[in-house]
Amino acid sequence: xxxxxxxxxxxxxxxxxxGRYVADRSLATALFLxxxxxxxxxxxxxxxxxxxxxxxxxxxxxxxxxxxxQCYEGLDVASAVYEWNYARQMVEIRLAEAxxxxxxxxxxxxxxxxxxxxxxxxxxxxxxxxxGVPVLLIDELDRTDEPFEAYLLEVLSDxxxxxxxxxxxxxxxxxxxxxxxxxxxxxxxxxxxRCFYYWVDYPDAKRELEILRxxxxxxxxxxxxxxxxxxxxxxxxxxxxxPGIAETIDWTEALIQLDRxxxxxxxxxxxxxxxxxxxxxxxxxxxSEAAVLLDQVKAExxxxxxxx
Amino acid sequence: MxxxxxxxxxxxxxxxxxxxxENLMFFARTLxxxxxxxxxxxxxxxxxxxxxxxxxxxxxxYWTLHSVxxxxxxxxxxxxQAFHVFWRNPxxxxxxxxxxxxxxxxxxxxxxxxxxxxxxxxxALQAGRATGDGNDGEIPEEEDVEFDAAMTYSDRELLQAIDxxxxxxxxxxxxxxxVSGMQLPIMALPTRRFAPDPHGRRIDMRATLRAQLxxxxxxxxxxxxxxxxxxxxxxxxxxxxxxxxxSRIVLHFMHAVTNDRDRVFSFLFGTRLTNITxxxxxxxxxxxxxxxxxxxxxxxxxxxxxxxxxxxxxxxxRRILGQGAxxxxxxxxxxxxxxxxLTREVExxxxxxxxxxxxxxxxxxxxxxxxxLGAKAIMPHIDDFRPIHNLASLADLTSVLARPGxxxxxxxxxxxEQRNP
Numbered sequence: 001x002x003x004x005x006x007x008x009x010x011x012x013x014x015x016x017x018x019g020r021y022v023a024d025r026s027l028a029t030a031l032f033l034x035x036x037x038x039x040x041x042x043x044x045x046x047x048x049x050x051x052x053x054x055x056x057x058x059x060x061x062x063x064x065x066x067x068x069x070q071c072y073e074g075l076d077v078a079s080a081v082y083e084w085n086y087a088r089q090m091v092e093i094r095l096a097e098a099x100x101x102x103x104x105x106x107x108x109x110x111x112x113x114x115x116x117x118x119x120x121x122x123x124x125x126x127x128x129x130x131x132g133v134p135v136l137l138i139d140e141l142d143r144t145d146e147p148f149e150a151y152l153l154e155v156l157s158d159x160x161x162x163x164x165x166x167x168x169x170x171x172x173x174x175x176x177x178x179x180x181x182x183x184x185x186x187x188x189x190x191x192x193x194r195c196f197y198y199w200v201d202y203p204d205a206k207r208e209l210e211i212l213r214x215x216x217x218x219x220x221x222x223x224x225x226x227x228x229x230x231x232x233x234x235x236x237x238x239x240x241x242x243p244g245i246a247e248t249i250d251w252t253e254a255l256i257q258l259d260r261x262x263x264x265x266x267x268x269x270x271x272x273x274x275x276x277x278x279x280x281x282x283x284x285x286x287x288s289e290a291a292v293l294l295d296q297v298k299a300e301x302x303x304x305x306x307x308x
Numbered sequence: 309m310x311x312x313x314x315x316x317x318x319x320x321x322x323x324x325x326x327x328x329x330e331n332l333m334f335f336a337r338t339l340x341x342x343x344x345x346x347x348x349x350x351x352x353x354x355x356x357x358x359x360x361x362x363x364x365x366x367x368x369x370y371w372t373l374h375s376v377x378x379x380x381x382x383x384x385x386x387x388x389q390a391f392h393v394f395w396r397n398p399x400x401x402x403x404x405x406x407x408x409x410x411x412x413x414x415x416x417x418x419x420x421x422x423x424x425x426x427x428x429x430x431x432a433l434q435a436g437r438a439t440g441d442g443n444d445g446e447i448p449e450e451e452d453v454e455f456d457a458a459m460t461y462s463d464r465e466l467l468q469a470i471d472x473x474x475x476x477x478x479x480x481x482x483x484x485x486x487v488s489g490m491q492l493p494i495m496a497l498p499t500r501r502f503a504p505d506p507h508g509r510r511i512d513m514r515a516t517l518r519a520q521l522x523x524x525x526x527x528x529x530x531x532x533x534x535x536x537x538x539x540x541x542x543x544x545x546x547x548x549x550x551x552x553x554x555s556r557i558v559l560h561f562m563h564a565v566t567n568d569r570d571r572v573f574s575f576l577f578g579t580r581l582t583n584i585t586x587x588x589x590x591x592x593x594x595x596x597x598x599x600x601x602x603x604x605x606x607x608x609x610x611x612x613x614x615x616x617x618x619x620x621x622x623x624x625x626r627r628i629l630g631q632g633a634x635x636x637x638x639x640x641x642x643x644x645x646x647x648x649x650l651t652r653e654v655e656x657x658x659x660x661x662x663x664x665x666x667x668x669x670x671x672x673x674x675x676x677x678x679x680x681l682g683a684k685a686i687m688p689h690i691d692d693f694r695p696i697h698n699l700a701s702l703a704d705l706t707s708v709l710a711r712p713g714x715x716x717x718x719x720x721x722x723x724x725e726q727r728n729p
Binding site: 078142146240 | 501513622
């Protein structure tokens, strides 16, 4: 088995940077601990701050398989863990009946063998893999309901799954687990307790600029600075949904597509829908408020340039 | 406190086992009256346990009874107090069992203990003593019923209709007790999860195949249907000055509802919003209410409904209304900010929940019309409008929540208004 997990916080940071993910040192620390102590990492934060991205980057840079479990209400064992292939099982029964060469017991043990098992994400994740343990991404856990959360408790603490007909399957080594939540529901303490918790916050201006340079290399320096300045200002306004990093990136890309090299009030008004997703918020910012914010941003950038 | 072995133990001087039995029974009843769930089975268990451990040491005796009678951490303070008062109070001992050595020093510690005795326990002890008075030593089993019921039936009937505002302290106390036993069935809704159901509409392949194999190929289809479950309940209660008489009893109601089911979230607001969900989860109502009182700082002050709802919408609605919650909004609609910004926030609240029900104590007046600016702002955005001023109206809530309700379609009515002015 390949052992390429980082051995220090700095290495973790470098690893994420190699995957074009600009992370805070605090996040790298939490991730390093999770990798080191082989416990799940629970990431909570507003939508669009890059929670899911971490798992993807991790799988890519560590060259592991990414097993993704997207949660939704009513997610059950049949679609999250395993399911029997009923059609094949029935054909098998029919064949056995026609041939008449098998007893009921032997048939029973036969059709409940691994051949007829459909493996779903959780089961896939605890299977051993020659490339190293996979990265298991349990995305948007808050979308599922409490019964599934309770089931996860067993999986996340012992990394074993019990199939009544087959027995217990245990992971030889626990997978790298990343759990994300948008907080549309409170996750039970018992589950959080089993994980390392990290609140993914909006980045500060310096880091956001860094992210923008990595993610949208085509944007001019002036545009990037203005975009970051504007978004940072926007996050201080009382809005229903603040723009995340994903929105910043989208907005910059949109502006590039419109051939803008700098922000002007009209461009902001025209593309505000990329940044803000609630009508109330857009109505509040569009027009004079946006112009005021933009002037402030420009003044700040100008004074920052004059100083050095 | 740590009892020493030199403390008198309950049966040291008395070989009379039957007295001990009586005593234990009385102790158990006292605990039960104070709210601990103790049935006859537990009393028998306690007797067995005491027999097994012996009554040689006071601390052993304490922990023996503790292990039998207490099954939740939050019952412990009550048990502790009850134990120390019951097994030490000379009067009780003389009167009811006369088997323990007359007394302990009336030391300061003892007095303190009694002073901080919870009122509920004091009542329970009082009741116990009163029962003990008449037929010392011989208490027929039937008395259990009366012991439990603090009030007679007709008392309850009368109490139902009295306005909370007009209740005396004792009446309010009994009302609180009635409220704490209240059940609030909420209509269960189909979830996306399935349960076996012989008349279900979907075929459960896994169960069918397993059954088929067991029975040897007889094709019997197993079926399943969506499981049903009650939606989350969110209670937002006004605790401003104009509501103060109601909010205290509503708090008891909130506690009863919280402890009756999962997925209940409670908020209080006056000038600011406080989430009290965690505090109300404490099983003991007195402790829970005390904790709430510690946390909330704007009791009986002004009201800023719009501001508080805005805070709720921004901070909490996405976290707890996600799964189609029913919202109970308890307020008289009198707003210090005179309804400023309220319409928008109530509309948003209504649009993010399954049902918004406004409980208003002012509705007890037949002539009440929502004329205050706050009430006017709230009215167009609620699904149901109910009084909440006496026990009967609280109990009536059942009929609202147990049935599917009408939902107001704001968009449609506004459109209709525009078309036919």
